[in-house]
Amino acid sequence: xxxxxxxxxxxxxxxxxxxxxxxxxxxxxxxxxxxxxxxxxxxxxxxxxxxxxxxxxxxxxxxxxxxxxxxxxxxxxxxxxxxxxxxxxxxxxxxxxxxxxxxxxxxxxxxxxxxxxxxxxxxxxxxxxxxxxxxxxxxxxxxxxxxxxxxxxxxxxxxxxxxxxxxxxxxxxxxxxxxxxxxxxxxxxxxxxxxxxxxxxxxxxxxxxxxxxxxxxxxxxxxxxxxxxxxxxxxxxxxxxxxxxxxxxxxxxxxxxxxxxxxxxxxxxxxxxxxxxxxxxxxxxxxxxxxxxxxxxxxxxxxxxxxxxxxxxxxxxxxxxxxxxxxxxxxxxxxxxxxxxxxxxxxxxxxxxxxxxxxxxxxxxxxxxxxxxxxxxxxxxxxxxxxxxxxxxx
Numbered sequence: 001x002x003x004x005x006x007x008x009x010x011x012x013x014x015x016x017x018x019x020x021x022x023x024x025x026x027x028x029x030x031x032x033x034x035x036x037x038x039x040x041x042x043x044x045x046x047x048x049x050x051x052x053x054x055x056x057x058x059x060x061x062x063x064x065x066x067x068x069x070x071x072x073x074x075x076x077x078x079x080x081x082x083x084x085x086x087x088x089x090x091x092x093x094x095x096x097x098x099x100x101x102x103x104x105x106x107x108x109x110x111x112x113x114x115x116x117x118x119x120x121x122x123x124x125x126x127x128x129x130x131x132x133x134x135x136x137x138x139x140x141x142x143x144x145x146x147x148x149x150x151x152x153x154x155x156x157x158x159x160x161x162x163x164x165x166x167x168x169x170x171x172x173x174x175x176x177x178x179x180x181x182x183x184x185x186x187x188x189x190x191x192x193x194x195x196x197x198x199x200x201x202x203x204x205x206x207x208x209x210x211x212x213x214x215x216x217x218x219x220x221x222x223x224x225x226x227x228x229x230x231x232x233x234x235x236x237x238x239x240x241x242x243x244x245x246x247x248x249x250x251x252x253x254x255x256x257x258x259x260x261x262x263x264x265x266x267x268x269x270x271x272x273x274x275x276x277x278x279x280x281x282x283x284x285x286x287x288x289x290x291x292x293x294x295x296x297x298x299x300x301x302x303x304x305x306x307x308x309x310x311x312x313x314x315x316x317x318x319x320x321x322x323x324x325x326x327x328x329x330x331x332x333x334x335x336x337x338x339x340x341x342x343x344x345x346x347x348x349x350x351x352x353x354x355x356x357x358x359x360x361x362x363x364x365x366x367x368x369x370x371x372x373x374x375x376x377x378x379x380x381x382x383x384x385x386x387x388x389x390x391x392x393x394x
Contacts, residue, residue: 030053030074030075030076031051031052031053031054031055031072031074031075031076031129032051032052032053032075032076032077032078033049033050033051033072033075033076033077033078033081033096033104034050034051034052034078034081034128035049035050035078035081036048036049036050036081036082036085036094036096036106037050038085038088038089038091040088040089040090043090043136043137043140043343044089044090044134044135044136044137045088045089045090045091045134045135045136046132046133046134046135047091047094047108047132047133047134047135048130048131048132048133049070049072049106049130049131049132049133050128050129050130051072051075051128051129051130051131052128052129053129054120054122054129055072055073055074055075055129055131056072056073056074057070057071057072057073057131058070058071058073059071059118060276061116061275061276062276063113063275063276063277063278064278065092065109066109066110066111066112066113066114066275067107067108067109067110068107068108068110068116068133068275069105069106069107069108070105070106070108070118070131070133071099071103071104071105071106072103072104072105072106073102073103074102074103075103075104076104077096077098077104081096082096083095083096083097084096089135090110090111090112090114090135090136090137091108091109091110091111091135092109092110092111093109094106094107094108094109095107095109108133110135110275112137112138112139112304113138113139113274113275113276113277113304114135114136114137114138114274114275115135115136115137115138115266115272115273115274115275115342116133116134116135116272116273116275117133117134117270117271117272117273118131118132118133118134118271119131119132119134119271120132134272136272136342137342137343138262138263138274138275138342139262139304139305139306139342140300140342140343141262141308141309141341141342141343141344141345141346142262142283142284142305142306142307142308142309142345143300143301143303143304143305143308144237144300144343144344144345145237145238145305145308145309145312145345146284146300146303146305146308146387146391147298147299147300147302147303148237149237149383149384149387149388150295150296150298150384150387150388150391151295151296151297151298151299152296152297154197154198154199155197155198155199155237155238155380155384156198156199156200156201156234156235156236156237156238157192157198157199157200157201157236157237157238157239157240157380158200158201158202158203158230158231158234158236158238158239158240158344159185159188159189159192159200159201159202159203159240159242160185160202160203160204160227160231160239160240160241160242160338161178161181161182161184161185161202161203161204161242162177162178162181162241162242162243162244163177163178163181163209163243164178164182164204164207164208164209164210165178165207165208165209166209166217167209167220167223169181169243169244170243170244170245170246170354170355171246171354172244172246172354172355172360173357173360174360174364175354175360175363175364177243177244177246177354178207179207180244180351180354180363180364181242181243181244181351182204182205182206182207183369184242184351184369184372184373185202185242186202186205187369187370187373188200188240188242188373188376188377189201189202191373191374191377192377192380195377195381197384198377198380201234201236203227203230203231209223210223210226210227210230211223211226212225212226212229221337224337224338225337227239227241227338228337228338228340228341228344231344231346232341232343232344236344237344237345238312238344238345238346238347238380239338239341239344239345239346239347240346240347240348240349240376241336241338241339241346241347241348241349242349242351243348243349243350243351244350244351244352244353244354244363245350245351245352245353245354245355246353246354246355247353247355248355249355250353250355250356250357251356252327252353252355252356253325253327253352253353253356253358253359254324254325254326254327254328254352254353254359255320255324255325255326255327255349255350255351255352255372256326256327256328256332256349256350257313257316257317257320257326257328257331257332257347257348257349257350258313258331258332258333258334258336258339258347258348258349258350259309259310259312259313259331259332259333259339259346259347259348260309260310260333260334260335260339260340260346261306261307261309261310261333262274262306262307262309262342264333264335265339265340265341265342267340268335277306282390283305283306283307283308283311284303284304284305284306284308284311284387284390284391285303285304285305285390285391286298286302286303286304286391287301287302287303287304289302290302290303295388295391295392298391303391308345309339309345309346309347310331311383311386312345312347312379312380312383313331313347314330314331315379315380315382315383315386316347316349316375316376316379316380316383317329317330317331317379318379318382319375319376319378319379319382320372320375320376320379322375323371323372323374323375324351324352324362324368324371324372324375325352325359325362331347334348336348349376351363351372
């Protein structure tokens with residue numbers, strides 16, 4: 001009879017050889033973080049990680065301080081790689097260290113809560129596998145509106161009479177939307193300018209269709225973008241877009257106010273996400289660094305604020321309800337182009353329905369137009385008073 005142990009030795013040796021090769025291959029396939037590059041532009045920062053191989057990674061965000069954490073598995077650090085990188089753009093500091101034997105951890109401390117996205121770019125003409133983290137400001141408009149409502153600076157309001165020129169808007173039996181909203185907008189500007197703490201300007205002050213570079217004609221989307229651009233160039237803290245609605249069911253009537261939460265201002269289909277924000281009762285508070293600063297000296301950088309478009313919309317609606325019929329008692333969310341900018345707070349007001357005879361009759365009456373604009377201004381003042389009260393708390 002043969003000795004069974006003699007048969008097993010070649011098999012055992014073969015398996016051991018295979019396992020050795022496998023572990024050697026795994027060791028050689030470990031990626032190396034070669035470089036960390038940062039590029040920045042106005043309000044945006046891009047971070048690029050150059051790696052020798054594709055890696056498994058995990059990303060999460062934390063608060064206090066605001067930071068993005070990336071774990072890179074089966075990764076080594078290149079010799080001479082900087083493991084601490086100082087402030088650049090929206091990044092305050094980057095720290096890189098081996099967290100344990102299995103992973104390298106990168107902690108990206110940011111200047112504030114931001115929108116972020118991560119993209120993995122495989123090797124092509126570039127010999128490196130790249131992880132790209134894009135950062136951009138998320139709450140700039142909210143912080144700017146809140147600060148301007150309480151500091152010594154005047155609150156600047158851009159008023160956008162909807163449509164204009166080739167675009168008539170909704171058609172009533174006695175008036176067309178573009179003409180009606182221009183009249184209301186001019187009255188609103190006049191009333192705001194009478195306030196010591198506010199000033200206003202019009203996106204269009206005649207029957208024109210706003211186009212980039214003052215072109216005579218442009219596409220609808222170009223005109224909508226131009227309205228936001230003009231508001232920004234004018235230094236507006238708030239954009240109010242004035243419209244009149246229409247519907248196939250002529251019995252529908254009443255005013256509606258639209259506004260978006262900051263998180264919903266991300267373009268549909270975008271990969272951007274908002275960093276973690278702890279739940280709080282209020283959408284506005286001072287940052288700790290500005291706790292002793294007087295209200296008159298506060299800037300947007302001194303505040304942690306979000307969703308102020310909705311907040312100011314609530315105050316305007318509350319005042320409008322005292323004067324006119326409203327269809328919805330709270331701001332509605334809709335992805336209108338003029339509401340999508342994260343750098344400026346905005347609301348869109350459908351003053352009522354031209355498709356309803358009673359609403360149209362109400363809207364063309366100059367006295368009722370005065371009631372509408374007076375309610376809007378009271379809403380702005382109410383928002384400022386509420387914000388001042390909240391920020392005065394210690």
